[in-house]
Amino acid sequence: MCTTTGTKAAAVTAEPTAVRSRPGKATAGSTVGPDPRHPLYLGDWERSIPHVHNDIAMDNLDEPHIKRKHAILEKHPQITQLYGYEPLTKYVTVLAASLQLGLAYYFGKINTDSTWVFLLTIYVVGASLTQVFGVIIHEATHNLCGETLAMNRAVGFLANVGIPVPIFSSFRRYHLEHHAYQGVLGKDPDLPLDWEVKLIKSNPLAKFTFLFFYPMMYVVRGAAQQKKPSTWEIYNILWSVATDILVVKFCGWRGFLYLFLSLWLGYGVHPAAAHFIQEHFTFDDGQETYSYYGSLNYLFMNIGYHNEHHDFTKVPWSGLRKVRAIAPEFYNTLQYHTSWVMVHWRFIFQKDVGPQSRVGRDYEDHKKGRKMVVERKNAAPAVERD
Numbered sequence: 001m002c003t004t005t006g007t008k009a010a011a012v013t014a015e016p017t018a019v020r021s022r023p024g025k026a027t028a029g030s031t032v033g034p035d036p037r038h039p040l041y042l043g044d045w046e047r048s049i050p051h052v053h054n055d056i057a058m059d060n061l062d063e064p065h066i067k068r069k070h071a072i073l074e075k076h077p078q079i080t081q082l083y084g085y086e087p088l089t090k091y092v093t094v095l096a097a098s099l100q101l102g103l104a105y106y107f108g109k110i111n112t113d114s115t116w117v118f119l120l121t122i123y124v125v126g127a128s129l130t131q132v133f134g135v136i137i138h139e140a141t142h143n144l145c146g147e148t149l150a151m152n153r154a155v156g157f158l159a160n161v162g163i164p165v166p167i168f169s170s171f172r173r174y175h176l177e178h179h180a181y182q183g184v185l186g187k188d189p190d191l192p193l194d195w196e197v198k199l200i201k202s203n204p205l206a207k208f209t210f211l212f213f214y215p216m217m218y219v220v221r222g223a224a225q226q227k228k229p230s231t232w233e234i235y236n237i238l239w240s241v242a243t244d245i246l247v248v249k250f251c252g253w254r255g256f257l258y259l260f261l262s263l264w265l266g267y268g269v270h271p272a273a274a275h276f277i278q279e280h281f282t283f284d285d286g287q288e289t290y291s292y293y294g295s296l297n298y299l300f301m302n303i304g305y306h307n308e309h310h311d312f313t314k315v316p317w318s319g320l321r322k323v324r325a326i327a328p329e330f331y332n333t334l335q336y337h338t339s340w341v342m343v344h345w346r347f348i349f350q351k352d353v354g355p356q357s358r359v360g361r362d363y364e365d366h367k368k369g370r371k372m373v374v375e376r377k378n379a380a381p382a383v384e385r386d
């Protein structure tokens, strides 16, 4: 088996953390390549636990998805038929944006003195629509909404109308880095910052506050990268300023507040926002990415299928269930979530989970693992002949 560094903290604590292997986990696939984690690519690292470890866990190879994709395609090459774009997405975008702007107008100009109906609609409808915009922006980021880059940009900018801050171009920039450098320290913008790990630990109130302010964390983590805004990020800022001015002009400030609170609640303490926690928070040793297979996937365009998405980024939201159905031996053997409410509940109240429940890797280890992609491709045919 591969060696492991366990968690970073294990190296400095008096009692080093024992390494737990995962016997019986690797049951799928047919070939054996040079990466000993084959075929499921679960690491040998132990998850980081608040008050036991001081930092996130560390893996000593690259992320699992590219290799698992190759392993799956060897057995199920028909998955490539799911590659492409989903033409329905642009209509969903128009519908969702119209509904959100219609509600902003309704609360800004017609129903101007309700409080509870206003807040309840924001939480139930507005926040959910904001999450739908987030899913669409994610699809556009991977060019899954149309044939051309221009079409995907148009869909992304349209979805951004329902979100009153410029998010699409920055998300596109940083999310593609998240895929290319998953878990790589200093390169994956999805990893928690040092102070998040050190400050929050496992206190339930602190973790609830962390979730409540999660929309801000994206801004803070983006700023921590200290990169100059790209041309498209500047266009996005101008676009959002223009659409916000129009929202205030036609829907009033209360209409704008509807959009703003929909964003804040939709990206904070909302069942659908639990996918931010579900995706890469380590609830289990050795497993870096988690899917959610509950019924809210029907409302939120299969955003829960995160393992499938990372394995096959060319498959649009409408094909992700089929990926799992074609290759169940690779997905049903991983840990997965079935309730987003429980994801938040566990994150807040489970003592062994916190912002540090993540796994990272050094750039050198990432490159070492990536080399094995080539080695494994060369080694696989020989093994298959046996």
Ligand SMILES: [Zn+2]
Binding pocket: 138, 142, 175, 179, 309, 313
């Ligand atoms: Zn993605």
Ligand SMILES: [Zn+2]
Binding pocket: 178, 279, 280, 306, 310
């Ligand atoms: Zn991810």
